Amino acid sequence: MDSIVHQPVSSETLVDVVEGRLREDVINGVWEPGARLAVEDLRQRYATGATPIREALSRLYAEGLVAMVHNRGFRVPLMSLEDLLDISRTRAAIEMAAVQHAVEFGDGRWEDAMHSAFSILERRAQQTFSGDTERLAYHDAHHAFHAALLSGCRVPRLMALQARLELQHSRYYRRLPFGIVTGPARLLEHRRLFDLALARNAPAAGAAVAEHVMLTANYVQAKNFKDLTGTEI
Template identity: 40%
Template sequence: MAPTVSKAPEGAASDTLSERAALRLEQDIIAGDLAPGTRLGIVDLVQRYEIGATPMREGLSRLISRGLIVGIGQRGFRVADVSREDLADITRMRTVIEVEAVRLAIENGDDAWEADILGTLHQMRRHIERTGDEFREGAPDFDRLHKGFHTALLATCGSRRLLTAHSELYDQAYRYRRVMMRGFDSGARFVAAHQILADRVLARDVGAAQAMLTSHLHSTLDYVYPPGRGG
């Protein structure tokens, strides 16, 4: 009797392709290779990424839900614009979510959580020491370490949805952080800002940690769009 050959669920290949399309598009958008406002034609994207039209459309739809792409009626899609209003909204949502998440993380966190925060901060510090003051958003290693630190602060909040929302909003703010990072001429100053944030959280003073986190999240908005300046 011939052995039974298991088959991948119907649609699995299409899902994989649409995920790949979404990932490739997301990388090019947040890296600035696809500028804000760029029209995204299906034919051009199929040629650019060598992915079929159907999974490409599905990938585009996924990025609409993440706020990186907007639909333009029957005319297709374009990369979402950047604006002070958009960053203010992202910052508002991040503050609501992360202030609650850090409260829960402090409440639930154990020694392993504390060690993970210190470990991710140490890895980021060592990376910056090796690269000098050339560290920037856009370098894959730095991006991973920076996001890893911020995720570690919230990791024990006990809510998958809070962590998912944090991750998506962190990525939506990426294009704005790239602008802010150009203003950092000192890796030591960058690390010091994150050390202070870690210290407040590890001290388990919820009010102080929430206040410092709020200030930290608003720093991108205040830098990219200084108060009193239109934008």
């Protein structure tokens, strides 16, 4: 019987793993806005050394998901209506252009990806409404649908900007009361995006996705939230 040789995990792979876990924790609100991200605490949480932690923090700082205070280390960025509006308006403009490119250039594989992603989103939403699945499963399906929608875009730099803004936006989106986020009306919105994209109506699909991106900011603004630090939106 052949023996199995276990290869050691490279430092690059380890950093990638820590980065992914830390990113999800920041987005999902494990720490309150403004909380200090001490290397020693993170070492204990992720059971790894200080070097991968520092590298992961530096990467997330570049993504805008971690803040750095001079001589005081890393912290979770503060949250505010002004920041949310800035992120949302910029993302809406970027995503409008990306969707229009996707509709123009998307091929049969793009259409297949759209059909598959929307089917999963629809199923996850129904399961969430009935209490049969966790909130995170819906968020994963929601992200996958938007990724499929944009997958036909052939402008890499545009997509890199979109990905960064979506991560920053997710910090706010995931703090909303779940009924606001996943109500049946939201599923109809995604059906509308799906139909407009497959109909190859680039202007309407672009306008619809920009409107969709602004929903979180519009909701927070309507509720007159001024300081989101440490609060449940």
